[in-house]
Amino acid sequence: MHRADDPADPSAEEIAGLRSLAAELARDAGSIAFAGRRGDEAVDLASSTKSSQTDIVTRFDRAAEEAIVERLRGERPDDAIVGEEGTNRPGTSGYAWYIDPIDGTTNFVYDLPAWCCAVGVAHHDRMVAGVVNDPAPGEIYTAGAGQGATLDGRPLAVRDESDLGRALVATGFSYDARRRR
Template sequence: MSVSDDERRELRALAERLAREAGAIALDGRRAAGSSFGGDTKSTSTDLVTEFDRAAEAHIVGELRRIRPDDAIVGEEGTDDTGTSGFAWHVDPIDGTTNYVYDHQAWSCSVAVAHGDEMIAGAVAVPPVDELFSAHLGGGATRNGVAIEASDRSDVALALVGTGFAYAADVRRVQAGIVAELIGDVRDIRRLGSAAYDLCMVACGRLDVYYERHLNSWDAAAGELIAREAGAITSDSVGGRARPDDTVAAAPQVHAAFLAVLQRAIDASPGTS
């Protein structure tokens, strides 16, 4: 069963609303907490989760169960509901929890929906700076309702590149080795700490490229669609389809060149052979 453009628009509007509402819950909680704020840990001692991650996800899940009870839901904080409709929601209530705990602005709330294996609508709210990015398949991408597009950068040596690092220390060391090899071939590297926001940065031209491995579906689902609908080319690191565990989003004129320099960096980096 195909999904009509009208339904994709409706799902986009729902994703926008849920991302904004959950983002507001998280922002209010962070402001109320002040400087005495912390969280629990998950996969490693540096992988943080807070009560507001859980509260924001609970709000999204509650609304989806009420409005679309037959849809599947996959959330970072443990929600794993199977569905029968063919639609699946991917929810990251606070993408960039470390930034959130430290009161840095680069954290976001990401909500996306897929039909089958195709992402069809998504939104990323960035509450500290009052930005809302969204897209639906075939409908373009916006920031606060205004159309956005990826940069027209054509020289990879002048490309500003974003990336991120995993929580496991041994994986981060390998990733840092790739950055060390790559940094001489591009303008510079940025590491903001929220994959969803990074992908939206590519969508609006604030980054020319973003790449990362070891993400989860909820990290990249909305942002990858938003970047693609803004005209960026998305792929894995060898030019295949983008996947959460291997995602590249780049301005169209530097995508191929960036894949080439990235592969050289991977090949030259210790621990990646």
């Protein structure tokens, strides 16, 4: 493990290990959320909100984040941890984990399949590995610096599309209603 005063880039093996751990964490978070969503209890729409009325947080967001944080504290106690649901734990290793236990909570609450669990790790502010677990179809996207990206272990590649009108560039929806118009 690197110390905070040693900004040397992590080795390919270290990145692969971080990527693997991130995948395990995202799978665990997805299992917690998916099991909760499929449970007998309806998701409480009034759980709470953060920055706006449509920025919802549920008990499943919190439970999934808590599970990730607990595991990281045990396996990587010197790493910083920043969670969407409020975790902000400083570290000394130079590594920082970024967690969004349920990205797309509004979709999750309304039982729409467009939500996921995201876990990323940076080394001295440079992202080195990231994972998105899409529990509804059971898909895991992973990426590592210098190692490419995969979907369920199969390499991903970008399309060679030069016509912007035919390319999918990005999608997203703001929490601010004025920006969604």
